[in-house]
Amino acid sequence: MAAGANTISMGTGRKEFNPKKERPGLEYYIREAGQAVLRQINDPEAIDEVVIGNFIAARFNKQAHLGGFAATIHPSLEFKPSHSVEGACGSGGLALIAGIRSILAETAQIVLAVGVEVQNTVKAIYGADILAGAGWFQKRKNGHAYFFPGQFSDRAGAYYEKYGYDYARKGMAQWFVNSIENARLDETAQEFHNSTADLTGLYNKMAPNGKNFVDHLNVLDCSKVSDGASGIIIASEEGLAKLGIAKKDAVEIMGYAQLTRNITEDPADLTELITIKKTAALAMQNAGITIDQVGTVETHDCFSIAGLLAVEALGLAEKGKGAAYVAEGKTARNGEMPINTTGGLIGWGHPTGATGVHQAVTLWQQLTGKAGNAQIQLKENRPYGLSINMGGDDVTVVSIVYKKA
Amino acid sequence: MNYDDRLQHVSVLGAAGKMGSGILLLTAIEMADLSLKPENKGKSFILNAIDLSDSGLAGLVDYMRAQILKTAEKKTIWLRQMYADRTDLIENSDIIEAYIQDVMRIVRPTTSMEAAYNSFLIFEAVSENKDLKVKILNQIDRNNPKKPWYFTNTSSVPINIIEKEAALDGRVLGFHFYNPPAVQKLVELILTDKSLPEMKQFALGYASALCKVVVPSNDIAGFIGNGHFMRDALYGIEQALKLSKEMPLTQAIYIVNKVSQDYLCRPMGIFQLIDYVGVDVVQFIMKVMNPFMKDENLHSELLDQMMELGVKGGQFSNGAQKDGILKYERSGPIAVYDMENKSYVPFDSFHTQADSWMGTMPDGFQPWRTVIRIGDKDTYFTKWFNTVSLANNNASVLAMAYGKNSDAIGRKLVSDGVANTDEDVNTVMLTGFFHAFGPINTYFV
Numbered sequence: 062m063a064a065g066a067n068t069i070s071m072g073t074g075r076k077e078f079n080p081k082k083e084r085p086g087l088e089y090y091i092r093e094a095g096q097a098v099l100r101q102i103n104d105p106e107a108i109d110e111v112v113i114g115n116f117i118a119a120r121f122n123k124q125a126h127l128g129g130f131a132a133t134i135h136p137s138l139e140f141k142p143s144h145s146v147e148g149a150c151g152s153g154g155l156a157l158i159a160g161i162r163s164i165l166a167e168t169a170q171i172v173l174a175v176g177v178e179v180q181n182t183v184k185a186i187y188g189a190d191i192l193a194g195a196g197w198f199q200k201r202k203n204g205h206a207y208f209f210p211g212q213f214s215d216r217a218g219a220y221y222e223k224y225g226y227d228y229a230r231k232g233m234a235q236w237f238v239n240s241i242e243n244a245r246l247d248e249t250a251q252e253f254h255n256s257t258a259d260l261t262g263l264y265n266k267m268a269p270n271g272k273n274f275v276d277h278l279n280v281l282d283c284s285k286v287s288d289g290a291s292g293i294i295i296a297s298e299e300g301l302a303k304l305g306i307a308k309k310d311a312v313e314i315m316g317y318a319q320l321t322r323n324i325t326e327d328p329a330d331l332t333e334l335i336t337i338k339k340t341a342a343l344a345m346q347n348a349g350i351t352i353d354q355v356g357t358v359e360t361h362d363c364f365s366i367a368g369l370l371a372v373e374a375l376g377l378a379e380k381g382k383g384a385a386y387v388a389e390g391k392t393a394r395n396g397e398m399p400i401n402t403t404g405g406l407i408g409w410g411h412p413t414g415a416t417g418v419h420q421a422v423t424l425w426q427q428l429t430g431k432a433g434n435a436q437i438q439l440k441e442n443r444p445y446g447l448s449i450n451m452g453g454d455d456v457t458v459v460s461i462v463y464k465k466a
Numbered sequence: 467m468n469y470d471d472r473l474q475h476v477s478v479l480g481a482a483g484k485m486g487s488g489i490l491l492l493t494a495i496e497m498a499d500l501s502l503k504p505e506n507k508g509k510s511f512i513l514n515a516i517d518l519s520d521s522g523l524a525g526l527v528d529y530m531r532a533q534i535l536k537t538a539e540k541k542t543i544w545l546r547q548m549y550a551d552r553t554d555l556i557e558n559s560d561i562i563e564a565y566i567q568d569v570m571r572i573v574r575p576t577t578s579m580e581a582a583y584n585s586f587l588i589f590e591a592v593s594e595n596k597d598l599k600v601k602i603l604n605q606i607d608r609n610n611p612k613k614p615w616y617f618t619n620t621s622s623v624p625i626n627i628i629e630k631e632a633a634l635d636g637r638v639l640g641f642h643f644y645n646p647p648a649v650q651k652l653v654e655l656i657l658t659d660k661s662l663p664e665m666k667q668f669a670l671g672y673a674s675a676l677c678k679v680v681v682p683s684n685d686i687a688g689f690i691g692n693g694h695f696m697r698d699a700l701y702g703i704e705q706a707l708k709l710s711k712e713m714p715l716t717q718a719i720y721i722v723n724k725v726s727q728d729y730l731c732r733p734m735g736i737f738q739l740i741d742y743v744g745v746d747v748v749q750f751i752m753k754v755m756n757p758f759m760k761d762e763n764l765h766s767e768l769l770d771q772m773m774e775l776g777v778k779g780g781q782f783s784n785g786a787q788k789d790g791i792l793k794y795e796r797s798g799p800i801a802v803y804d805m806e807n808k809s810y811v812p813f814d815s816f817h818t819q820a821d822s823w824m825g826t827m828p829d830g831f832q833p834w835r836t837v838i839r840i841g842d843k844d845t846y847f848t849k850w851f852n853t854v855s856l857a858n859n860n861a862s863v864l865a866m867a868y869g870k871n872s873d874a875i876g877r878k879l880v881s882d883g884v885a886n887t888d889e890d891v892n893t894v895m896l897t898g899f900f901h902a903f904g905p906i907n908t909y910f911v
Binding site: 201 | 542
């Protein structure tokens with residue numbers, strides 16, 4: 062993979078965001094991200110295929126059939142294969158997987174993957190209806206007004222019960238603090254302008270309140286509502302050469318996995334992200350590595366509790382020890398395992414269908430030294446990057462292992 | 467009759483008006499919420515929206531829908547619980563729409579006064595005319611066998627007079643909302659000697675259900691809010707007239723408006739506030755209050771002249787400010803009315819002279835919008851008014867005198883027995899007029 066690019070993640074938190082004013086739509090974001098990728102390659106015509114990851118523009122924007130927008134990125138993309146893929150918030154990851162498969166099948170040498178979502182078209186209370194589409198609709202009636210925060214609030218509640226409220230909140234608070242501090246280093250991040258001095262104090266002041274929101278999470282535990290897009294090139298070695306991209310500017314996909322859980326069944330254990338656990342393990346197995354060779358992780362922290370549970374699912378900490386691992390600073394950018402170094406879904410933003418691609422862009426930046434102010438230094442014995450992109454409540458998961466080419 | 471029963475049949479008089487529509491909205495929502503309680507399933511709730519204006523009632527329906535939508539969006543979590551047994555309502559949007567329909571189903575817009583003849587509770591928000599209020603309430607009471615309670619929204623007429631002249635015998639109290647009722651937290655509660663204790667209890671419960679702050683005011687014309695505002699407005703007008711001896715009146719009005727806004731840290735200057743309320747309304751309230759004032763004359767020649775020239779202010783139905791003593795653009799006032807030439811003079815044409823008369827704004831100035839977010843306002847204002855008192859310029863002198871006068875008005879409301887405490891006066895001005903500090907303070911000693 063190479064030539065990654067992100068638009069700004071637009072929404073509350075950005076100074077220029079004004080919900081009352083008209084804003085660019087879906088078309089703009091697809092074009093912006095796509096063209097930012099194209100500016101980094103020497104021959105747009107060499108692209109064989111386009112895959113667009115998107116969750117639910119059909120409701121947010123009343124627009125389906127996003128494959129048809131490929132040619133708006135560049136005229137040469139007309140009459141080339143282009144389609145969109147959907148797996149809720151895992152759609153971006155699925156777009157990457159679709160591209161990787163085309164390369165492996167040798168039906169393409171160069172694929173442009175774009176992830177996009179434009180969510181600020183409706184108020185949050187209606188956005189919750191739309192995003193609930195990532196769950197089983199038969200369960201919507203008994204779900205929370207804010208359906209997905211409700212699902213992960215239940216997970217947080219189960220974690221509090223098992224391991225203690227204060228203990229868990231300490232870890233979740235630190236997760237939030239890391240997210241914002243990392244986002245401040247990336248100018249495309251939604252929380253880039255965040256200037257709150259005492260983030261922990263702010264977090265601790267906002268105890269979860271089920272009357273206004275959900276029982277076990279506050280709004281700082283949640284990812285952002287975002288408009289944004291990300292794009293990246295997936296290419297074979299021949300493809301890279303055609304585009305004039307040096308190997309040092311690319312990352313190699315060492316292994317990947319994509320597993321899906323039965324959406325109609327409740328998780329067996331609310332304190333475990335079992336699909337993430339299985340998928341990441343399989344991706345690492347396919348890459349022939351173990352977690353102690355991974356230098357940085359991009360994980361799907363749609364809620365802070367999902368971050369803690371992912372730490373446990375990856376085996377970085379035992380079950381129930383994830384909160385302590387995070388609270389001790391081990392996931393901070395200078396910690397044992399830097400996670401979400403540009404802010405993740407809570408800090409950088411969560412344009413749902415784009416998130417999987419954004420994770421790939423961040424890992425590509427970090428592994429090739431292009432992360433600017435957000436750059437971390439990887440240790441020699443930990444040269445790998447790992448991404449986890451999740452759709453729904455641990456239903457569709459994509460995990461990819463990257464290494465500098 | 468318990469709280470819920472009392473609210474089963476209610477009428478709002480003057481429902482299409484600025485205040486009436488807000489009272490209707492809040493009451494409709496409270497009634498709908500009661501109707502959703504399991505113990506009230508199957509009971510009927512009726513709210514008559516009575517107004518003489520057909521077109522006003524048509525507009526009212528649009529206003530209600532839009533406002534109920536906003537309310538429903540804010541309490542969807544609760545609504546999902548209330549509609550849990552409705553298997554046809556799944557998404558938030560389904561539930562919100564059902565709620566709007568349920569609230570609207572309670573409301574019966576009508577031009578016929580007879581609708582109120584069956585109500586247990588009647589809100590009166592017709593125009594601020596004592597004889598009209600008395601006539602309507604008396605007519606309803608003679609025809610309504612249920613001995614209803616009357617909540618009048620009058621901002622100036624003493625309640626005991628309405629009670630006596632309409633022969634309501636202890637069944638009326640003053641329940642004075644601030645504009646707009648749906649937003650403003652303050653309600654002034656005015657009882658007469660005869661007001662039924664159970665009616666007061668109900669009023670407090672109702673105010674609490676609406677999340678209102680209740681300040682008791684004694685039954686003296688104008689009560690606390692207008693008692694302060696009218697005198698404060700007259701003081702502002704008087705200062706402008708004094709200044710007009712050394713400069714054109716237009717410039718003087720600009721200066722007093724600016725000083726009362728910026729230096730006294732209020733959401734708007736005094737002339738803008740008069741326009742906001744309406745020159746006609748201010749003139750009328752003074753007229754209603756004046757006969758009850760012993761040693762003072764609540765009357766302004768300037769307002770009379772403005773009215774004669776058709777300068778009225780007030781608001782458009784969408785809430786935008788109409789031109790009055792000042793002329794407005796979206797950003798705020800931009801010109802002032804010149805009574806001699808019968809036209810508006812732009813601020814731009816004289817603000818250099820006016821600003822130079824006022825002098826340099828002292829260091830540390832912060833606009834109202836910023837100051838209201840400050841936690842420790844007392845420390846801020848102690849420092850700010852100390853700075854102003856030391857500043858050697860005309861605007862600062864005017865501001866200090868203005869603040870001192872506002873303080874005196876507040877203290878007089880307590881000594882005259884209109885308000886029970888200093889705190890009540892301050893609460894009214896803080897919550898009803900959005901002042902950043904209460905008029906009774908120590909900043910201007």
